Amino acid sequence: MADYLFYTYFEDGREYFVYKDLTFERSHKKEKDFPFLESLLLFTYLDIWPMEGLFKEMDKALLNFYRERNTDSRGIVMGTLEKLAKEHIFFEFLRLDWQSRFRCAEGHDDEDIQTILPHKQLRHIPSDLDTLQKQIMRLFEDVLDIDDGKKKPVHEKLQAYLDKEKRNSLYAYQFRPISTTYERTNNATFAEVLHPTSLSDLVEFSLRECVKREQRMRICSYCGKYFAIPRRNTAEFCNLTVDENGHTCREVGAVKRWAEKKNSDELFKEYRREYKKRFNWIKAGKISPGSFYAWSATAKGKRDECASGKMTFEDFKEWLAES
Ligand SMILES: [Zn+2]
Structure with missing residues (x-):
């Protein structure tokens, strides 16, 4: 019996994650929510290879733990999982799950320990995530x-995508069974709720929902990553990627577009003035x-070169003055 709670559901265009450690009486139930699909998208773009060392360390510590049952090894694994939990909400599940596994291992013999942990x-x-990320992207x-x-x-x-698997193994994501319940949510309405038993359950739940809804996806013109766009929405930039100043692509992109428009207005004005003068x-x-x-x-050609960014506005003005 798991001694923690972790479940997720979708409601009103958002995704909810609720979790709690049940062994501490006073531990509070935590709830996090994000715009629909945000957790899956961030998981899909998670840069996992720089973190590979952490997984190797955990592996080594676990092998040590099998032999010695020492708190140091357990501490290494749990400390690392805590770090990972801060990186992504799916890893919060992994942390709770492994914490529970260690508790369970306490009362078991050595033969069972490799099955429990x-x-x-x-x-x-x-490597599993790397394969999965590529499949989701496709x-x-x-x-x-x-x-x-x-x-x-x-x-x-979707059928064509799944069929490609026959010629190209590991190409397509394979949908698999998950077990969900229909229950009352924190907002007092009812929804299909997933109590995951593995990381892949979480991916499956999100991915299945996104295909079921025929969620429209677009590549952000600023960061080049996929984002989900609501119906009747013509968004060009995502709201997901944040730069070092805390601005999303939507914020930065809007300013960039405005500057481009302003520049192009001035460019055409300059060209028309020169055209009239010479006429x-x-x-x-x-x-x-x-x-x-x-x-x-020639001037028109130069003007278009400048509009498409091949020539700076300054160079264009200089060319006008000299021609
Ligand atoms: Zn973006």
């Missing part, structure tokens, strides 16, 4: 990307129509 489960997390690309230019329905695209030179007999039209064709 399976070191390979932790050791394999980086699911977004092949099935849910709304900019893929394909007008096919989601269920057809009047024809009437004044200062230049021939032929040389005017030759100039205007």
Whole structure:
């Protein structure tokens, strides 16, 4: 019997995680909530390889623990899991689960200990996650990307994605059974609730929901990562990636777009002013129509180069002054 509580559900466009350590009477039930799909997306983009050392350390400590049953080894594993729990909410589940496993191991003989504390489960997390991340990414690309230019329905695209597995093993995510309950949530309504028994349960629950909803996904024009967009929404930037100053792509991207628009307005104004000035030179007999039209064709080309960012506005103005 698990001595902790950890469950998750979706409600009103958000995802909820509720957890509590049941062995401490006074431990408070913690609740965290995020916009729908945020935890899965952050998990999909989690940079796991720099953390590989942590998993190796835990593996070593566990092998030590099998032999010596020492508190130091247990401390290394639990200390590391606490660090990981701060990185991602799914690892909070892992922490509670392993804490409970260690407690359970206390009353068991040596033969059982490897079953209760399976070191390979932790050791394999980086490579398992790496495979999983690639499969999820392909699911977004092949099935849910709304900019893929394909007008096919989601269920057809999903079938094609799953079929690719036959030719290309480990290509597609394989849906598997999970057990959920239908119960009353903290907001006093009812929802399908998952009490996970593994990390992959959490991924499955999110991924299944996202396919069921035919969630539209788009690559953020700023950070280049997938994000979920609500229906009838034309968002171009995500609200997920945060830069070193604490600004999301949506905030930074909006400013960038505004600056681009302002620059481009000035660029066209500059071009039109110069165009009119030189057009009047024809009437004044200062230049021939032929040389005017030759100039205007080149100027237009330069203007478009500048608008697409191939040339700076300063260089364009300089060219105008000299031509
Ligand atoms: Zn972004």
